[in-house]
Amino acid sequence: MAALDQKSPNVLLQSLCCRITGKSEAEVAHQFQYAVRVVGSNYAPTIERDEFLVSEKIKKELLKQRREGDAALFSELHRKLQTQGVLKHRWSVLYLLLSLCEDPRKPSRVGSYGALFAQALPRDAHSTPFYCTRPGSLPLSYPERSGPGAAQISTSMGTSGISSLGVYSLNGPTPQPLLAGHPPQTAGQQLGSRLAWALPNTSALAPTSRAPLGPPPLSTRAPRPRHDGDLTGELGVGEAALVRDILYVFQGIDGKFIKMSNTDNCYKIDSKVVLCKSLRDTSSRLAELGWLHNKIRKYTDLRSLDRAFGLVGQSFCASLHQELKEYYRLLAVLHSQLQVEDDQGVNLGVESSLTLRRLLVWTYDPKVRLKTLAALVDFCQGRKGGELASAVHAYGKTGDPQMRALVQHILSLVSHPILNFLYRWIYDGELEDTYHEFFVASDPTVKTDRLWHDKYSLRKSMIPTFITMDQARKVLLIGKSINFLHQVCHDRTSPGKITPASKSTDSPKDAAELLSDLEGAFQGKIDAAYFETSKYLLNVLNQNYLLLEHLQAMRRYLLLGQGDFIRHLMDLLKPELARPATTLYQHNLTGILETAVRATNAQYDNAEILKRLDVRLLEVSPGDTGWDVFSLDYHVEGPIATVFTRECMSHYLRVFNFLWRAKRMEYILTDIWKGQMCNAKLLKSMPELSGVLHQCHILANEMVHFIHQMQYYITFEVLECCWDELWNKVEKAQDLDHIIAAHEGFLDSVISRCLLDTNSRSLLNQLRAIFDQIIEFQSAQDSLYRSALEELTLRLQYEERKKQRDAEGEWGVTAEQEAEENRRIQEFQETIPKMRSQLRILTHFYQGIVQQFLVLIMTSPDESLRFLSFRLDFNEHYRARDPRLRASLGATRGRRPSNI
Amino acid sequence: MASSANANNMNAVRETMDVLLEISRLLNTGLDMESLSICVRLCEQGINPEALSSVIKELRKASDSLKASDN
Numbered sequence: 001m002a003a004l005d006q007k008s009p010n011v012l013l014q015s016l017c018c019r020i021t022g023k024s025e026a027e028v029a030h031q032f033q034y035a036v037r038v039v040g041s042n043y044a045p046t047i048e049r050d051e052f053l054v055s056e057k058i059k060k061e062l063l064k065q066r067r068e069g070d071a072a073l074f075s076e077l078h079r080k081l082q083t084q085g086v087l088k089h090r091w092s093v094l095y096l097l098l099s100l101c102e103d104p105r106k107p108s109r110v111g112s113y114g115a116l117f118a119q120a121l122p123r124d125a126h127s128t129p130f131y132c133t134r135p136g137s138l139p140l141s142y143p144e145r146s147g148p149g150a151a152q153i154s155t156s157m158g159t160s161g162i163s164s165l166g167v168y169s170l171n172g173p174t175p176q177p178l179l180a181g182h183p184p185q186t187a188g189q190q191l192g193s194r195l196a197w198a199l200p201n202t203s204a205l206a207p208t209s210r211a212p213l214g215p216p217p218l219s220t221r222a223p224r225p226r227h228d229g230d231l232t233g234e235l236g237v238g239e240a241a242l243v244r245d246i247l248y249v250f251q252g253i254d255g256k257f258i259k260m261s262n263t264d265n266c267y268k269i270d271s272k273v274v275l276c277k278s279l280r281d282t283s284s285r286l287a288e289l290g291w292l293h294n295k296i297r298k299y300t301d302l303r304s305l306d307r308a309f310g311l312v313g314q315s316f317c318a319s320l321h322q323e324l325k326e327y328y329r330l331l332a333v334l335h336s337q338l339q340v341e342d343d344q345g346v347n348l349g350v351e352s353s354l355t356l357r358r359l360l361v362w363t364y365d366p367k368v369r370l371k372t373l374a375a376l377v378d379f380c381q382g383r384k385g386g387e388l389a390s391a392v393h394a395y396g397k398t399g400d401p402q403m404r405a406l407v408q409h410i411l412s413l414v415s416h417p418i419l420n421f422l423y424r425w426i427y428d429g430e431l432e433d434t435y436h437e438f439f440v441a442s443d444p445t446v447k448t449d450r451l452w453h454d455k456y457s458l459r460k461s462m463i464p465t466f467i468t469m470d471q472a473r474k475v476l477l478i479g480k481s482i483n484f485l486h487q488v489c490h491d492r493t494s495p496g497k498i499t500p501a502s503k504s505t506d507s508p509k510d511a512a513e514l515l516s517d518l519e520g521a522f523q524g525k526i527d528a529a530y531f532e533t534s535k536y537l538l539n540v541l542n543q544n545y546l547l548l549e550h551l552q553a554m555r556r557y558l559l560l561g562q563g564d565f566i567r568h569l570m571d572l573l574k575p576e577l578a579r580p581a582t583t584l585y586q587h588n589l590t591g592i593l594e595t596a597v598r599a600t601n602a603q604y605d606n607a608e609i610l611k612r613l614d615v616r617l618l619e620v621s622p623g624d625t626g627w628d629v630f631s632l633d634y635h636v637e638g639p640i641a642t643v644f645t646r647e648c649m650s651h652y653l654r655v656f657n658f659l660w661r662a663k664r665m666e667y668i669l670t671d672i673w674k675g676q677m678c679n680a681k682l683l684k685s686m687p688e689l690s691g692v693l694h695q696c697h698i699l700a701n702e703m704v705h706f707i708h709q710m711q712y713y714i715t716f717e718v719l720e721c722c723w724d725e726l727w728n729k730v731e732k733a734q735d736l737d738h739i740i741a742a743h744e745g746f747l748d749s750v751i752s753r754c755l756l757d758t759n760s761r762s763l764l765n766q767l768r769a770i771f772d773q774i775i776e777f778q779s780a781q782d783s784l785y786r787s788a789l790e791e792l793t794l795r796l797q798y799e800e801r802k803k804q805r806d807a808e809g810e811w812g813v814t815a816e817q818e819a820e821e822n823r824r825i826q827e828f829q830e831t832i833p834k835m836r837s838q839l840r841i842l843t844h845f846y847q848g849i850v851q852q853f854l855v856l857i858m859t860s861p862d863e864s865l866r867f868l869s870f871r872l873d874f875n876e877h878y879r880a881r882d883p884r885l886r887a888s889l890g891a892t893r894g895r896r897p898s899n900i
Numbered sequence: 901m902a903s904s905a906n907a908n909n910m911n912a913v914r915e916t917m918d919v920l921l922e923i924s925r926l927l928n929t930g931l932d933m934e935s936l937s938i939c940v941r942l943c944e945q946g947i948n949p950e951a952l953s954s955v956i957k958e959l960r961k962a963s964d965s966l967k968a969s970d971n
Contacts, residue, residue: 009942009945009947012938012941012942012945013942013955015938016935016938016939016942016955016956016959017959019932019934019935019938020935020956020959020960020963021959021962021963021966022963031958031959031962034955034958035955035958035959038951038954038955038958039947039948039951039952039955041951058927061927062926062927070926073922073926074923074926077919077922077923077926078923080915080919081916081919081920081923084912084915084916084919086912086913086915086916087916087940087944088944089943089944089946092943092944092947092949093920093939093940093943093949094923095949095950095953096939096943096949096952096953097920097923097924097927097929097931098927099949099950099953100924100927100929100930100931100953100956100957101927101928101929102927102928102929102930
């Protein structure tokens, strides 16, 4: 290109620098060096030298800016360029232009207000008027608004969209210019001329946009020229004045014509004012906005003074306040419109003024929002804490997406404190709830021994509706476990180790995320914390405090599981306990207990367990023998006492009592049997006793059978079955509550099946009566044997003497001796019928009691007891005697085959 | 002849420059005629357009900050 100067690139660069910075050559030395360096280092371009590609890119860029006309224009120009063929490196020039291309709608690089607005003008002023003016879009929903905030209005985050009004008409000044910098959402670029007009407006507006404007003093206003909207005569009120009034009413301040009437609780237009009907109607409709505003304002003002309102309530008020701020911003813009018109004093035509109709249209959306807020305020009157959150949540169930978005936003702010409480509780076990807003309540009067059961409870009214009862219970359990570990188990591991602390709700945005995914993420968090904490707690209890071992020890000692130990103990205790109760000393018995422990397998037990085993003497009533007051005991303390509470221990002792008695009966009968076996042979020589002895044997057998069956029932059907169930549940238990519940269930079923609960009192009495009979029989038999044996020894002695005298050569017996002997034998034989009748009475009595017992058992609701009755009367011996039994037994027995 | 050829050339060049100016205005590059011609000459001499555009942007930034500090 001969025409162009062939200057060297350096010279060209320097002149470029001067040109762009507008300074002389000397001053741009720095920049020039930089430029040379940059250009020298990037010698080869990194992209394809494809002209077509570059031109396509340019077209795309133009289309992105929605300038289709410009894109077509560019294609024209490009074609022309190509035909001219002057340039050699077309692509390079095009690429340069493309990279220097700037979107006229983007905010400029410099962020100061003045410069921004100053620059906006030139750029727009010489752009081609191809911008489309579009009708305004409605205010944004939240997720979009919280995106890249505008440089100008940084406080628009997280608020409703009241202030971003769209352009509702092509004409007329709108609040739009203030938001000209917003990316795509704001619509409608102004035509250049309009911008020029609006510019002084925006610069005046910028500093005042944040605070709600006070009412501009009325007195300084020049009387406005009449507009076409006025239909009244000279005396009527102009629309402009009405508009001004309405703007005051919007803020809750009484205007000149429209005042708040407290009796009707609404805004009324002064009846003295002459107004045409349409204006009156429109003003009334607009005044509603002021009423709504007042309502919300009253609530927030009232509540912010209330110190006991709590965190949730405070966040609720804060969110309401934010919404009101947006509303005030709108009012500020409207005010400024009025002010501008006044200042300019020029009537720019009908289209540029603020009319009631325009107000109606523009305030439609804010009115809907304020209505929602006012309804929310009404609904939430007098609530606080979790209740408040539930109320807001209830309002979120609506189909209207705008309302739902608004309420969801408020809900996320409001529930943020609650979720904070919750996370602190489940991760740290701490509860700092001065205003009683959280649904876990702690009772400070409870001491550590009742910590698990009584200290923490659920405050049902404060459970928000978005948290289910199950989740709430789990939450309570988790915190309780952590506190339990700290205070009762003295386990000082930090809760961070138990559950890896996940990110807690640091901001309302997290709360919103969580709320949107309550089923998944929230439940997951709670479940994870629950499993980890409970597992850790159970580990600590089992390893450090040997909970399961203690459970088994209870079974072995208090429920007579360790057979050899119990037997030996009973052997050792027999002589002691036969004495009256008042003569017993505890330390004696404890010594015997230890002897028994050392002599049997019990010595191999854990030392922890053995040291808790002890003897307890119950309260002594007069006439008691040792048997009645003896009892074993097991000391519990610390965390174990949470499972084995005092009630549980008393249950255990009752059961022990019962089992011990039954065992004693067994013991007695064994003795009786032993005696019978021994003495039967001895007393064979006394044929007159054979009848009595036979009766004794029969009765003893009956009793043995009975006690045998009872023992079987108690040991196998009651204790073993319940224990098995308990053990299964304990092994599968996931937290301490499960264990406690299983344990209590175990004790309850044992007690009811051992006939110790209140329903089976009559049965128990029968059983006791039977036991008493056995004891009586024992004593009767003892006395029988004693006298019989005495007689036997006397007779033997007599025979001995006779033999001796024979051996000495004398008469065996003298006549008197013989007579004496015979008399004695006679006397003896006379006592036999007495014994026989005594035994008969005993037998009769015993059988009667057993029959009654059987009858009661037959009608019992417990199945195993009914089966017991079959076993007790296997040969229908009692059935034959008792017509009642015949009827009831027969009835069931008849039914039984049919059931099979 | 040479002069007419030259004149033709001049015309063609002027036209090209006009077209380029028009394109530049379309794209809002902010370059005026003289800067544009300097740039075109630099590009024709084979300078990397990427480097050149970054230089220009840098210069503009510097000039703006200078202006702002002056204010």
